[in-house]
Amino acid sequence: MGRNIHDIYDVILKIIILVYGEGFLRFIGINKNIKEVLKTEFVTLKGIKFYLDFLCLLDDGTLCHVEFQFPKARPNDLDRFFDYNIVTQVTHGALTETIVINFTSKKFSEKIRIIGRSKCFNPDYVYLGDIDYAGYWRNINIKVESNLKLTVFEEIVVLLTCLIPECKKKAHMLDKISKLLKNKELFDKTRFEYVQAIIQMEIENLISKEEQSKITEVVDMTPQAEKLISQAISEVHRKSVHEARIDGMKEGKEEIAKNLKDLMDDEEISRISGLSLERVKQL
Structure with missing residues (x-):
């Protein structure tokens, strides 16, 4: 039990979806065929990396993006998932639909993320704990x-x-x-x-x-199974390290913004810290 338990859950579910493919999608209610399993690492024009849990092209021409969240997604996770949608849609020129898989039961209301004044992000939620x-x-x-x-x-x-x-x-x-x-x-x-x-x-x-x-x-x-597990562990570890770094940077920016609250107005703090004006006002 030496590894990060969150990573282990992600690794196991990643292997399950790779092995079962369309069978797993149907299990969670997606009755479409997989045309191609796509890479999950992206780099934007600004050099920012994104690591997705699973992405595939479906036979209807849409992209299916699946994220595993143990034990359940946090509201702020939706900001990342929205960014993933934009990057994957631009890269592949297709509509991306996101499915968030929570390991626990449905014990909180589903969240719709309002972004700016005109964008609304509302992914589908699956609760593994509610299965019979x-x-x-x-x-x-x-x-x-x-x-x-x-x-x-x-x-x-x-x-x-x-x-x-x-x-x-x-x-x-x-x-x-x-x-x-x-x-x-x-x-x-x-x-x-x-x-x-x-x-x-x-x-x-x-x-x-x-x-x-x-x-x-x-x-x-078997050696073949060990190879798949090793690959999945490596991918999940890279994503985990990257997200931890991003979270740390975000917390650092917010701490700086809080310290500037009594010294300058919100617009100036937003420019200096790199946080959105809306986020600065919430601090």
């Missing part, structure tokens, strides 16, 4: 007993169950899942090695060493 995991697992248990192959959605549920904060018995569930993996016939053979790898990541990062020692079945990881 109990209902899915009833079907999964029946199929395990009957040795019937799981559906794409059921495979995804196996991988997501221990990621949501509402799952309080992660060690118990991971032990159950690791035993379930003994029967390869339950899973699609082209995805099985990735299912194994994801579960191994969850065992290594979501529960304690003591709990790990009680997992009775060892989950193997």
Whole structure:
């Protein structure tokens, strides 16, 4: 459990969406086909870097931009996502639709970001904590007993169950899942090695060493799966470091602006600090 837990959640969901593609999009309610998976690193003309979680071109010509937020998105995250939309639309010349995936249940109202006087940013929200995991697992248990192959959605549920904060018995569930993996016939053979790898990541990062020692079945990881995980970890780490740096710079600017409040007017503070006039007035 040495890595940043937020990064681990992002890595696992990134691997799931790369492995399942259209199956995962349908799971979250997007019934469109993926034409092409696109790069997620962008550099603007001003040299500013952006790192997205997932971006693809759909068969209807629109871009689908997916962001993973653990445990849930903050209102200020929407500013970044709006910037991502502008950059991706300009780069690819297509409309970008954003989906924000929150790991928890819907415990706060969805936010619409008003930007300036004429722009409104209203992404779609998905709450993984609101999925009927109990209902899915009833079907999964029946199929395990009957040795019937799981559906794409059921495979995804196996991988997501221990990621949501509402799952309080992660060690118990991971032990159950690791035993379930003994029967390869339950899973699609082209995805099985990735299912194994994801579960191994969850065992290594979501529960304690003591709990790990009680997992009775060892989950193997193939070189191909290890390569995909290593790539996903590298991408998420770059994004995490970049966002931490940006947040630090923003906090520094706001601290400077606060200290200038008694010395000059808001317009001058905005010019010096680089913050918007609206943000300076809010400080």
